[in-house]
Amino acid sequence: MxxxxxxxxxxxxxxxxxxxxxxxxxxxxxxxxxxxxxxxxxxxxxxxxxxxxxxxxxxxxxxxxxxxxxxxxxxxxxxxxxxxxxxxxxxxxxxxxxxxxxxxxxxxxxxxxxxxxxxxxxxxxxxxxxxxxxxxxxxNKEHHVTVDSFFTSPKLVHDLKDNGTFCTGTVIKTRLGMPKSYRNAKLQKGDMTVKYQGQLMAVLWADRRLVTILTTTGSACKVNTTNSRGTDVAIPSAVKRYNYTMGGxxxxxxxxxxxxxxxxxxxxxxxxxxxxxxxxxxxxxxxxxxxxxxxxxxxxxxxxxxxxxxxxxxxxxxxxxxxxxTVRPVHRQLARITERHFPEKIPDEKRKKCVVCAGTERFRKSRIQWWCATCKVGLCIDGCFRRYHTRINFEE
Structure with missing residues (x-):
């Protein structure tokens, strides 16, 4: 192939x-x-x-x-x-x-x-x-960058904000600078806790598991969205923005x-x-x-x-x-097996050697006037034409 x-x-x-x-x-x-x-x-x-x-x-x-x-x-x-x-x-x-x-x-x-x-x-x-x-x-171009918990830390989000860049990201609760009350917090599904430090907002939300988000944009309110099962649910706006912007x-x-x-x-x-x-x-x-x-x-x-x-x-x-x-010989292409081919006389009364007879005594001594016009190769009409167009390894 x-x-x-x-x-x-x-x-x-x-x-x-x-x-x-x-x-x-x-x-x-x-x-x-x-x-x-x-x-x-x-x-x-x-x-x-x-x-x-x-x-x-x-x-x-x-x-x-x-x-x-x-x-x-x-x-x-x-x-x-x-x-x-x-x-x-x-x-x-x-x-x-x-x-x-x-x-x-x-x-x-x-x-x-x-x-x-x-x-x-x-x-x-x-x-x-x-x-x-x-x-x-x-x-200082007002970009908003979204990152996951491997990258996010309070210091990163603060420093990005100081350089004119907003940031939203999931974060590990034990990171340096995170609220200590988040580490052992227990919430019912759908509940949310929010804490602020200047312009930095930390959101702890209970979905199937606890999700912690740091952000310098958005609000603490909940917004409606549709989950993977097609059900309308209310989630924090920071979580919704993270889901929309993290997949680039x-x-x-x-x-x-x-x-x-x-x-x-x-x-x-x-x-x-x-x-x-x-x-x-x-x-x-x-x-x-x-x-x-x-x-x-x-x-x-x-x-x-x-x-x-x-x-x-x-x-x-x-x-x-x-x-x-440099082009590979046409007889090695799969097209010679799958397409339609017909024997024709070579134009201008020219003659070619048969590619099937190559290496035989007949090939060295004779030239023929028949060829396949599609494949552009000389072929003896008595057997070689059929062999060439029906066998992948026609030389054998």
Whole structure:
């Protein structure tokens, strides 16, 4: 089984040769493992930096954004490989910290987790460090960032507010600065407790379990919404906003999984490279939906197909002669088995050698005047034509 269009653009051998010698950085400038300044992402860091800059320059974020983790599937050996039990799609891989737009899933910034040994740890914790680094370029722009309990702390929410950024997030009740009365609180389902510290509001709400929310926006009132069973329920406004604005990274993951290459590679940086390229294509699709207001917009699949055609258009025109040499023989395509074929005389009284008789004494001595006009190969009309179009391994 194969996809014939791929062979019309590039042969398998040429693709593998390019992949073998593909590099994104100069290996001679890499710092050795045992020396200060070692960067485990040296091979891929230029691509990440360029794409992060491109993502930021070509898209203006809406007010609601979110920060969450993303996993690039990888089962090979590498010091950056992580196990994340909360991920359903794939639990082993390279962890990324992602800043995304809440409602579209647009990936705005990516930060690869380098591990404890290769990153300076903040005295305020890793979650605080990640959110502040990703949000620093967006301070004092009235953005609202949503995070989960791994990142949220009273200090983070306070500091974001001091820098003109709103924040909402679930939080662990034992975090430093949280009300001590929340630690052993017992509430009936639907009950709510609210405490304030300046502009910071802490909400403790009893659903199926106790939920604790920190926020610098919204009010303590309850609002009506519909749960997963279709029942109308009243929940705190902070919880509703968290539910609506936390899914940006997960939405981006869903779009990525549709087209992410699922090939095996022992080199971690290659997996990151192709993941970044697919991320760029998904971001382009989001920009397309937001920019072009037409009735007949392309869906995700057709957009990617059109993108591939546009990228390959110049290549096909400019290297036509080269493609003739690199295209795989037509007799290896599945189309010769499934489509309709008829024998015809070769135009202009030309003659060809039969591809079925290849390697035989008859092939070396004779040329024939019959061919398959669809497959463009010479075929003896007495048996070879039927053999060629009915057997996958017609040479045997």
């Amino acid at each position: 194969e996809t014939p269009n791929f062979a019309q653009v590039m042969s398998r051998n040429r693709f593998q040769a390019i992949l073998q010698f593909l590099h994104c950085n100069n290996n001679e400038t890499a710092v050795p493992h045992d020396q200060p300044g070692y960067d485990p992402l040296h091979k891929i860091s230029p691509v990440i930096d360029i794409l992060n800059q491109t993502f930021a320059e070509n898209y203006r974020l809406n007010q609601d954004v979110c920060v969450d983790e993303r996993v690039v599937r990888f089962k090979g050996r590498h010091q950056l490989k992580q196990y994340l039990s909360n991920k359903k799609a794939h639990k082993w891989g390279i962890k990324l910290w992602v800043l995304a737009e809440s409602y579209t899933g647009y990936t705005h910034q990516i930060k690869v987790y380098k591990g404890r040994r290769n990153e300076a740890r903040s005295e305020n914790g890793q979650g605080y460090q990640v959110v502040t680094e990703l949000m620093t370029p967006h301070f 990274v997960d939405l981006g993951d869903q779009l990525l999984l549709q087209f992410e290459p699922n090939f095996k590679s022992v080199k971690m940086w290659r997996k990151l490279l192709f993941h970044q390229l697919v991320t760029a294509a998904v971001n382009a699709f989001i920009c397309y939906k937001r920019t072009f207001v037409v009735e007949t917009k392309l869906d995700h699949l057709k957009f990617h197909q059109q993108l591939c055609q546009d990228l390959l258009g110049n290549h096909r025109d400019g290297t036509r002669n080269q493609q003739i040499r």
